[in-house]
Amino acid sequence: MNNKLFDKTIEHVINYLNESIFFEKYSKYPGILQNMESRIKIITLIIFIIGSVLSKNILTLIVFNLIALILAYLSKIPLLQYLKRVYFFIPIFAGIIAIPVMFNLMTPGKDLIIILDSPHISITYEGVVYAITFTLRVATCVSFAVLIPITTQWNRVTSAMNKLGVPDVVITITNLAYRYIFLLLNFVLDMMHSRKSRVVNKLDMVESWKEAGKAIGALFVKTYEMGEDVYYAMLSRGYNGEIKHIYREQIEIKDILFLLFSIITTVSLVLFDRGIL
Amino acid sequence: MREIYKLVDVTYKYPNGSIALDNINLNIYKNEVVAILGPNGAGKTTLLKILSGLVFPNKGEVYFEGKKLTDEVLKDKNLMKEFRRKVGFVFQNPDTMLFNPTVWDEVAFSPLHLYSKEKAIEVTDKTLKDMKIYHLKDRHPYNLSGGEKKKVSISCILSIEPEVILMDEPTSALDPKSRLEVMDLIKSFKNDGKTVVLVTHDLNLAGLADRCYVLNKKVIFEGKVKDLFSLNLDELNLDVPEISKLFIKLRDMGYNIDEIPITIDEAVNIISKMLRK
Known part of the structure; x- marks a missing residue:
């Protein structure tokens, strides 16, 4: 087994766990978004997302980006962390996906860089935009x-x-998945450490894959057993197939004002983008 | 004394056909603390699952407050609610019990299924305050320590004020302080008039019980915990306190020891009496 790959995997699992817990920390900060009623916050941010999807102009998208940054700043989220998460990895992947679109074969237009004359392959201005x-x-x-x-x-x-209409069963499955993903990741981590502590020589690739297969099998059995116990625990506490939630947040005037602000801003920007304003 | 549980010739087989419990007969009375002892694989947890109506015996009968407990009975919503309100089950692994996104949601789970929303909110807040874990209410269960998880899982069942509390290895994997806290809680349950059934290996904990059953697929002993010392404890694979082992050794060496202590206080009393003589 390649130890570097193994160590990297462990490191990534730990980072994933830490990041998840770490991000819950910001939800308790006294920022503008943290003080919003959750339904209004979700609707508002979805409105901004729809506005961004409908925008075709680079300038409009930059303005939407700035709004997101300002909201993050006013919510007391460290901007460096936020920028690293949003503007580093995801645009790189999106950029890789967009590479073929830059060529004349996908987007015909004015040539910017000619790669081959015959057959004619080039990067076009329209493609780059x-x-x-x-x-x-x-x-x-x-x-x-x-x-x-x-x-x-x-x-x-x-x-x-749930309050916005997502079915109870979806909410329960999502909550259970969120709860147990951490636990099972810890189990995976323990298994990896235990295996590492018992491996003296480096395993070749086939052997390491065999070992990984065994670990996946053990994880499956563990998950199955735990699922059964969780179901028993739910039954013993009165669960009868019905999911019950309590929603304790209330919409206030500041929430409505924030919602109005987002609607007006988004509509104005989209109209500007389409050349109507 | 009012009979809470009566088991008559109960036999349970696992799905693979192996026997978990063989012709079990036992009675549990109101306001009793009963310890179920036995080695691993003796069927103790299965017995608790039967007492909590999660699984049903292949042969024999289970009576709860004089009424026969069957799958059909618990399919009736009202009877099921009444039973779940009266019987609380604390699982050995708190992670199986803590499946909600926050501690508050966790403790509110049973009340929400068994009471009105208003009452559910009231009893949840009260339980969290009584158990002195109100400060944890917004925490994700993943982030809790072992002792905190155990306290939360006990709070989950106390929120419905059950008359009967079933506890599976309540002190396993706890540090000494958390262990003492759980033991104090069990004493308080007894003082509050509740009936407690404990499954444990730990004779220190079993010392709190009025009576005990030793199980190894069959009932091999029934009586007071102190009378256990007449049995071969090595065969039973129980966690015997060091102080008890000392007195057993002295007795085997021919010293006149009438009573085997379980706690240091009991040992001090016995030694004081011997010294006075």
């Missing part, structure tokens, strides 16, 4: 979407979604 717009749009949507889990506790997100 499309790729930039696409990448910027993805980054803008992600920057708004990320603000929801960062500034809201998970139970509030799911309760608000």
Whole structure:
């Protein structure tokens, strides 16, 4: 087994866990989004996302991006962390996806760089503009979407979604998945450490895959057993197939004002984008 | 004394056909603390699942407050609610019990299924305050320590004020302080008139019981915990306190020891009496 790969995997699992817990920390900060009623917050951010999706102009998308940044700043989220999460990895992946669009084969137009004369292959101006717009749009949507889990506790997100009409069963499955993903990741981590402590020689690739298969099997059995016990625990506490939630948040005037602000801003920007304003 | 549980010739087989419980007969009376002892794989947890109406015996009968407990009976919503309100089950692994996104949601789970919303909110807040864990109410169960998880899982069942509390290894994997807290809680349950059934290996904990049953698929002993010392404790694979082991050794060496202590206080009393003589 490649120890570097193994160590990296462990490191990534730990980072994932820490990041998840770390982000719940910001949901308790006294910022602008943290003080919003959860339903209004989700609706508002979705309005901004829809606005970004409908925008075709790079300038409009930059303005939407700035709004997301200002909201993050006013919500007391460290901007460096936020920028790293939103503007580093995701636009890179979106950019990779957008690469083929830059070529004349996908987007015909004015040549910027000619790669081959016969057959004619080139990067076009229209293609580059499309790729930039696409990448910027993805980054803008992600920057708004990320603000929801960062500034809201998970139970509030799911309760608000339930109040907005998402079925009970979906909410329960989501909550259970969120709860047990940490536990099972810890189990995976323990298994990896235990295996590492018992491996003397480096395993070759086939052997390491065999070992990974055994670990996946053990994890499956563990998950199955735990699922059964959790169901028994739910039954013993009165669960009868019906899910019951309590929603304790109330909409205030500041929430309505924030919602109005988002609607007016988004509509204005989209109209500007379409050349109507 | 009012009879709470009566088991008549109860036999339970696992789905693979192996026997978990074989012809079990036992009675549990109101306001009793009963300890169920036995080695691993003796069927103790299965017995608790039968007492809590989660699984049903292949043969024999289970009576709760004089009424026969069957799958059909618990399919009736009202009877099921009444039973779940009266019987609380604390699982060995708190992680199986803590499946909600926050501690408050966790403790509110049973009240929400068994009471009105208003009453559910009231009893949840009261339980959290009584158990001195109100400060944890917004925490994700993943972030709790082992002792806190156990306290929360006990709070989950106390929120419905059950008359009968079933506890599976309540002190396992706890540090000494948390262990003492759980033991104090069990004493308070007895003082509050509740009936407690404990499954444990720990004779220190079993010392709190009025009576005990030793199980190894069959009932092999029934009586007071102190009378256990007439049995071969090595065969039973029980966690015997060091102080008890000392007195057993002295007795085996021919010293005149009438009573085997379980706690240091009991040992001090016995030694004081011997010294006075």
